[in-house]
Amino acid sequence: MAINIKEIIVDISFGQTRAALLEDHELAEIYMEGQEGQSIVGNIYKGLVENVLPGMGAAFVDIGTGKNAFLYVKDVLPNLFNIDGEALAEQDKIKEYEIGDYLKPGQELLVQIAKDPIDSKGARATTHITLPGRFGVLMPTVDYIGISRRIENESERSRLKELAARAKPEGMGVIVRTAGEGCRLSDLESDMEFLTRLWEDIKQKTMKTSAPKIIHKDMSLFFRIVRDMFTKDIDKLIINNKEYYEKALEIISMTSPALKPRIEYFSRYYEIFDYYDIEEKLEKLISKKVWLKCGGYIVIDQTEALTVIDVNTGKYVGSKDLTDTVLKTNIEAAKEIAKQLRLRDIGGIIIIDFIDMNDSNHEDMVLEVLRNALKKDKSRSNVLGITNLGLVEMTRKKVVQPKTNIMQSACPHCLGTGKVLSKQTIFKKIETEISRILFNKSYRKVEILAAPELAEEFNNAYSEEIEALCRKHDKSIRIIPDSSIPENEFKIIK
Structure with missing residues (x-):
């Protein structure tokens, strides 16, 4: 289906520039540049x-x-x-x-x-x-x-x-x-x-x-948007900063005067990304799970070497039979995957685990839908086909960091794994630390600060063992609730 309306929405505030490409009012691409994490693509160095x-x-x-x-x-x-x-x-x-x-x-x-x-x-x-x-x-x-x-x-x-x-x-x-x-x-x-x-x-x-x-630094994001993206295919370029609005008018007057009427200044008392329903969609970019309209969903897992995408039927049970349900889910997933790769700017090697299809014609249909959906993307991609394991291999040109890398930092608690230590593992670490300290005769007491819920569970589970250790070593051992300690962490005070 042809795209009727294309708009570029530019938000310039607090030292950060963000630009969103909307296609028929749906978010298609997002660009961000701030004081940190600026792209160096295009820069020339000696x-x-x-x-x-x-x-x-x-x-x-x-x-x-x-x-x-x-x-x-x-x-x-x-x-x-x-x-x-x-x-x-x-x-x-x-x-x-x-x-x-x-x-x-x-x-x-x-x-x-x-x-x-x-x-x-x-x-x-x-x-x-x-x-x-x-x-x-x-x-x-x-x-x-x-x-x-x-x-x-x-x-x-x-x-x-x-x-x-x-x-x-x-x-x-x-x-x-x-x-x-x-x-x-x-x-x-x-x-x-x-x-x-x-x-x-x-x-x-x-x-x-x-x-x-x-030696030479490429233009900032705003000027690259005007130079590279604002073509005759774009219906509107809407900017919320008066100074940059006037700069855009000045540039386009010299290079493409016919496009000048398409530049608009956003003067409303709203956040421009909220007004165009972009902010809410941006928040969904950091989610690994993306729901499909049919009730199925895809899960996107990014690693340093490659990206893996898994397709599931989820809540979708279909109306005919299993084969039809699988085909419809995979077709919708193929369209959404192409959209997400472009929106998140995911590049490199990509492996897609569609729901198993026993019909080779259905496999060809899904691959054709995926290839057609990728044509909207200006970054080159190559769908290589289905492996013996039933996985789709493809590549997409990688130039900049994925948007999730820009929007997120590694968690200091899980160190980027997406998971924290289980309570059982934390309990064992506390037990190990207590044992080490008890062998040091210079300490008369041991105090362990832990998140309230963790401290309560530990005391309930191991109160008898702690009392026995106190009597045996003639030392005081206390697990103290402290709300300033992050969940699933503890601190030893000797």
């Missing part, structure tokens, strides 16, 4: 090669952020790869290249961040520098012409390719962006003139700077 790993075909590069970036050999050879890292030469030829032939420890080089650091992994870097404009992207290190995949009309693609060839600086590359559909030669030329000047500034700054150091 890096210092720390280690070269021939066995991995990669190098670690110090970019001055505290965590080294990772650089693969193919990202040092721009003439063999296009903007997406796809090979322009045969794989056998690429394998002939050794990272050690191009990089040495202590070497300085210019790199751009292609993927943010995620969990324990450092940022992914590349020497394929790209400078995005409104309509086109300049690739100063590779001679190449490309057109956005999202522009599907073949005659328009041919027209844009011809324009790009005329606007392209000599010896450099150009990609026409989705926003470039329908643009004029003058639009592309204006972009390329600005970006060529920017590249000259970057080169000059690089020569005067010692590594490791940032």
Whole structure:
């Protein structure tokens, strides 16, 4: 079903920028940027090669952020790869290249961040520098012409390719962006003139700077939204900050004046995300369980290496038979999974455990629904099919942290596991600590502070044992309720 209304809602307040893409009033994408956890994708650094790993075909590069970036050999050879890292030469030829032939420890080089650091992994870097404009992207290190995949009309693609060839600086590359559909030669030329000047500034700054150091920082989230997302497909751009509203008008007046009437200032005495029912939907993003309209549900478990999604019938019992119930649940789940991957920005390897289907035609139907639903997503994905175990394997391009990583921090009590120690385990730890202290003759008393409920249960369960230990060792042992102690924790006072 075609999407009729697309709106971008921008909330700027308290040093944080949030932008939501609504499709027919449903939350489709969310972007966040604050003082902490800012994306470094697009930033350009003068890096210092720390280690070269021939066995991995990669190098670690110090970019001055505290965590080294990772650089693969193919990202040092721009003439063999296009903007997406796809090979322009045969794989056998690429394998002939050794990272050690191009990089040495202590070497300085210019790199751009292609993927943010995620969990324990450092940022992914590349020497394929790209400078995005409104309509086109300049690739100063590779001679190449490309057109956005999202522009599907073949005659328009041919027209844009011809324009790009005329606007392209000599010896450099150009990609026409989705926003470039329908643009004029003058639009592309204006972009390329600005970006060529920017590249000259970057080169000059690089020569005067010692590594490791940032050379160029990409635009903040708000300006990236205006540059990258606010195209003719967007019906409204609504902003709750007067200053940024006027900045958006100024930018669009110069680049796409026809879009200027679509920019609105939100002046109501409401929180803008509450007004558009976004805040409530955001809170659901951190939930592992997502209910389906039919009564089934999916469970999303993210690990550092991959994401696992489990599909269950839940409350849905169907109206015909088991086969029909399973098919309908899986079809609805496939649509919801595509939506959640895009909304949560989950990337990497994804394994989906649909409810078992005995009919291969039904399996094909579910996979087709999943692939079609993923077409709305601008991040590339690849559904590989169903394994012998009945699991669906797929990948989705990973560039930034999943939204749940930004919205949540690891729990200091469960250390990110999602679970805390059981009371029985806590009781055993208390018993072990008491035993250790009793062997130390210098202590006459032992006091253990615990959460009230935990203290009460321990005293009720082990009062006789505690009294026996007190008599045996001639010491005082007390379990004291203390509401300041977190649940399922305790503190020893000797």
